[in-house]
Every structure is written in structure tokens, then in C-alpha cells.
Amino acid sequence: MTTTILKSMTTTPETSESTIKLGIAVTPEEKRQIYHFRYQTYIEEMSKNITGADHVNELLHDELDEWALLLYVKKNEEVIATARVNIGALTDFPAKLVDILSLNLFQRCYIQNDNPKFSYCAKLMVAPPHRSSPALYLLIAKCYELSVDHQVEFGYTACNFHLLRLYEQMGFHRYKENFYDSGYGLLSPIVLAVNDIQHLRTVHSPLFRAARKRKEVNTQVVEAFHEKITKDSPIVNSQIVTEEELWFIVCNFLQHPPTEVITILHGLSETEAKKFIHSCGSIVQCNTGDIITNQGEISYSYDILLTGKLKSLTFHHPIKEYTISGQHFGANGLTEHNKHTEDIKAVDAVEILVLSGMAFPRFFHSHPDIAHKIVRTLSNLR
Secondary structure, X not given: OOOOOOOOOOXXXXXXXXXXXXXXXXXXXXXXXXXXXXXXXXHHHOOOOOOOXXXXXXXXXXXXXXXXXXXXXXXXXXXXXXXXXXEEEHHHOOHHHHHHHOHHHHHHHOOOOOOOEEEEEEEEEEOHHHOOOOHHHHHHHHHHHHHHHOOOOEEEEEEOHHHHHHHHHHOOEEOXXXXXXXXXXXXXXXXXXXXXXXXXXXXXXXXXXXXXXXXXXXXXXXXXXXXXXXXXXXOOOOOOOOHHHHHHHHHXXXXXXXXXXXXXXXXXXXXXXXXXXXXXXXXEEEOOOOEEEOOOOEOOEEEEEEEOOEEEOOXXXXXXXXXXXXXXEOOOOOOOOOEOOOOEEEOOOEEEEEEEOOOHHHXXXXXXXXXXXXXXXXXXXX
């Protein structure tokens, strides 16, 4: 129950995209290719320990696949990306999923429709060498198109923290507390208001290309969504908050200049640090008991404790705790793909700053001087 885009581990440029094609799996063989691709991604690449994985045949699938639309992107007949979309009424989805995503919460946004349809997109992933290809956009755009075609108002998914910036740029909103899914880790539920074309424009979503061509869009549900769900939310959307606002928020949490207490920012000017945090960071709230890192899994972010207290469940003698605002915890997933060496749990409510390894390559391209300083600092911390 997660979405993952693997960071490319190769510098080989993408070749001609004329051979890339998007499709919906129909035959058993096409579906098997997708299940195997999932296994390669989650089990082999990300070292996830997922219950129900078929290790003999190297396949990964579950009950939602039985009635889902299984999307794939192929290049030269090889699956390089996939996503799963389930579209149905509330009663079509498993009760556990309805509860986890709080789908009943959104019933309040409808004025007349007593039995609205929802869409749930999951198992979205792209192979490492193809992150620079159109594959991701093709999948997301198709999910959006299917939602529009089925008159869906809200589309849902859940993602790990390092992907929040990506999905918020697509136009998704965080709206409730995180949940833990065994094998996939701590996930943030997110929702796309399909008819909120203004928001897609505001965050420069690539979906705006298709959305702006739509005619006679009913925004009543969108207005109710913002009034009843997002209006008073304390969640900081990475694509809406300004550079100055984010810096102010982080300063308030730390009670000190971030360049003084966050080690990775040492050597940066305040202007450089602001730019870096705004380009790569997301502020995430975690509740008491949330397990934030899992031993043995690959890290895709560099995480900073802003407020609260964390505790290692792996190291007991002596007890290892994280209590200092500005302290780094977990493995470096910003510039490298290291494995976490401990399970880390929130002792109380915490706020963390997640610096995404997914966002860093683009930042490196646009601000190489700042990025090189960060890489040097991290190298010296080894």
C-alpha cells in the first residue's frame, strides 16, 4: 500500500522515447510481468520484507489486483514502470483501507451524490534507469484521465516521506495522520481533488496540461473539501509554502538558526541554506509510537529531528535516544543509498524535516555550488 519511485543509480542517458508505450494489462502474462517488476523493485532493489510476497516465483500481488486496472509502461517490450488503479464506491473497497484512508471523511464534501466513486492509485514505480523518461508522467496522467472519465472527485494514494514533495507537486494534499503498513513502512495518506484545477495551476502540476482543457468543471465539492478538510490543517504543503515561510517555521521549531544546529547546513550561508531546505525539504508530523525508520531498509532521505523525542528499538545497551532539535537520525539517503541500521520510534509527538533524495538531483543540477558544499559536508561526517 505504497508508492515508490527509485532513484536512478546510473548516469546512462535515456535513449529515444519512441519505443515507450503505455498500456493496461489484460492477459495473465502481462499481469505476471507487472507482479515480477514489483518484486524486483520492492524486494530486490529496496530490501523490503513484505508479507505475502511469492519468493519462489518472484511475484508480488494482493487482493486489490483482482479488480484493478493494472497500468504499465514498456520500452522494447520490457516493463519499466507500473501503477495500479482501483475505482469504485465506498463499499467496493476493503473496510481496512476505507478506515486507513478515512474515506468516510470525504462524504461530507458531497451535496447530492449519495454513492460517489473514489479512485485509489498504488504500486506506482519506475525502474532506476528510466526516471528521466516520460514514464512517470504517462502513468500519473492516465490515472487522472481514468478518474475524470469515471466522474471521480477524489483520488487517493499513500507514500513514504521522501516522495511527499513529488506528489504535492502533482497536486496531492496530505490530510490526516500517517499509518504503518508492514513491509512498506510509515506512509502518509494523500488525496487529489480531481476538479481542483486552480490548485493544479498553483503548484505547477504537470496534470494541469490536461486539466485546463476540461470544460464545465463543477467545483462545489472542491470548495467543500477546502472548507471542511484543508482550511485549518496544520500540515505544511511543500509546494505552497514560500522559502521565507519555511525558514521561519524551521527556526521556530529549533529556537536557533538552522545553519548553527543542523550539521548538514554547516558551511552554507543563510541564503544557501534557505534555498536548499525549500527545494528538498518537507516538514512531517509523526505521532507517538510511529516507527519512522526500519533496520535493513534503504534510506531515500536525510532526516532531521525538529521537536520531540525518538528512541532506537535496536540499540538497548546503552539506550539510544534522539532528543536534540536539529539532530540527524537514520541513514543518509540524500546523496547515497545507505541501509538503515536501526528501528527508530517516536516516543512522543514529533516534527521532522525530511530532505528528499528524490529532490536532490534536480537541486544539484540547478544549484551545483550549494550542492557540492553539502556533499563535501556529508563526506566529512562519515
